Amino acid sequence: MAVKVNAEECVGCGACVASCPFGALVMQADKAHITEACTACGACVEICPVSAITREQEEKTAQIDVAAYKDVWVFVEQTEGQAKNVAYELLGEGRKLADAMGQKLAGVLIGDSVQPLAREVFARGADIVYTVEGPELKNYSTDGYTAVFTDLIQTYQPAVVLIGATNDGRDLGPRVACRVGTGLTADCTNLGIDAQTGLVAWTRPAFGGNIMATILCPDHRPQMGTVRPKVFKQPEPDYSRSGQLVQVENKVKAQDIRTRLIEAVRVCTVACNLEESEIIVSGGRGMGKAENFGLIEELANVLGGAVGASRAVVDAGWKPQPHQVGQTGKTVGPKIYFACGISGAIQHMAGMSSSDIVIAINKDADAPIFKAADYGIVGDVLEILPALIEEFKKIKQAC
The missing domain is CATH 3.40.50.620 (HUPs)
Structure with missing residues (x-):
């Protein structure tokens, strides 16, 4: 749509200038003039007392076959x-x-x-x-x-x-x-x-x-x-x-090509190769502090998996952005996804809902993450993770 002024019919009353919410109308030689700031909202069309301003349909560009x-x-x-x-x-x-x-x-x-x-x-x-x-x-x-x-x-x-x-x-x-x-x-x-x-x-x-x-x-x-x-x-x-x-x-x-690759520096190790991993151990704000992420990393290492994190963890600076799972992070679909201390915000769920098996650990029994989980453990993640690590180590040693 395009807004146009008929200069012959315009009486220069200025009503349109006052009505424009974007300041796109000015008076020039006692006539209304539309500037590039116009958004074609039509406010001036309705206010004009002599109907000198009209809104017209622009011609469509040629349609492709x-x-x-x-x-x-x-x-x-x-x-x-x-x-x-x-x-x-x-x-x-x-x-x-x-x-x-x-x-x-x-x-x-x-x-x-x-x-x-x-x-x-x-x-x-x-x-x-x-x-x-x-x-x-x-x-x-x-x-x-x-x-x-x-x-x-x-x-x-x-x-x-x-x-x-x-x-x-x-x-x-x-x-x-x-x-x-x-x-x-x-x-x-x-x-x-x-x-x-x-x-x-x-x-x-x-x-x-x-x-x-x-x-x-x-x-x-x-x-x-x-x-x-x-x-x-x-x-x-x-x-x-x-x-x-x-x-x-x-x-x-x-x-x-205006750019040239000088050197490739690998800043993301196997631990954050989330898209390719079959096992991901993710931690959320429920981990308490950055130092506690050592438990997440240890469990991921024992299982040969990658380390994930919620947005809250990344925003807090506990883990770098390449580890983030969710709508504004990475979408993952591993065979097993551990959600440790993650409440289950919809943005995070959108990033891991394709996982085959979801194992949730949270002290809040009503946390939304349990609705998406295949297995849930209600309890303190800082007590449960060491126990899991120890048991998985025993299983690996026995194999």
């Missing part, structure tokens, strides 16, 4: 020749979407010497694998990967693009969406097909996780979204599968 876009694509994020687990999770979910839409599933591999990964991508359900290789693409870069992925989309026109909501995926997704002129639904926790429109229904938490919003993209293509790791299970690989391998020429040159 949505029928020209087909297939479901998954960006297969990889590091040092190893695909991230979230890529395999999305291939499994992408297979369901592609089947429901009657289209093909494709994986997109970008990097240096990444073609051997195509076998794994086919095994997880892909019909087509697009590869773009070059030394300039060995390590992720915003400039390089954005240019490559944008070119692929403009050339092959996929209907749907799925990207993992990792650090790199959250950087790549919105940039590519902007370049190709479409929208992007971020941090999705569920995918489906809308029964009425046949569009992808992207579901994500909104308003601090208090509601779940379902978003459709009817007028632009591709339909794009980033999806949190561990919200879907990986499909079992079928290595008898094969498909079409499309090798695309790399058009990116070294001078096109």
Whole structure:
């Protein structure tokens, strides 16, 4: 919508200037003039005594031919020749979407010497694998990967693009969406097909996780979204599968990339590799103080698991952010999740609800975490954890 002033009909009364809540109207040569601050709220339209101000529908931009876009694509994020687990999770979910839409599933591999990964991508359900290789693409870069992925989309026109909501995926997704002129639904926790429109229904938490919003993209293509790791299970690989391998020429040159990787410093050890861990031991504010997290770390070490933390713990500075589980942290789905001294805020529950088994320890028998737990222990976590550690040590020694 656009608000316009008919200068011939304007009598210069100034009523509109006083009515504008954004100060977007000024008087020039005894006539009302609309500035760039206008939000088209329409307050001035209603107040004008001579109807010299009108609100008009702007012409829509030319609609794209949505029928020209087909297939479901998954960006297969990889590091040092190893695909991230979230890529395999999305291939499994992408297979369901592609089947429901009657289209093909494709994986997109970008990097240096990444073609051997195509076998794994086919095994997880892909019909087509697009590869773009070059030394300039060995390590992720915003400039390089954005240019490559944008070119692929403009050339092959996929209907749907799925990207993992990792650090790199959250950087790549919105940039590519902007370049190709479409929208992007971020941090999705569920995918489906809308029964009425046949569009992808992207579901994500909104308003601090208090509601779940379902978003459709009817007028632009591709339909794009980033999806949190561990919200879907990986499909079992079928290595008898094969498909079409499309090798695309790399058009990116070294001078096109404005950044250069000098050194990679690993600040996150196995103990905080939450997305890949099958056992996670998480602690909350109920641990009392930072020093008590030694018990969490000891139990995780005995079980060969990772250390997680609630947002309250991270905000207090007891553990660094890479350990945070929850809506504003990492979404995890281990086989076993220990929630120690965690009350069970909805934001935290959103990050660990995909866990196979949840074991909760809390002295408050009414804590919400027990509603999500498969096993619960009511008691002082500082007394229970040492006992658990001792028992698990005995079991390991006996094996």
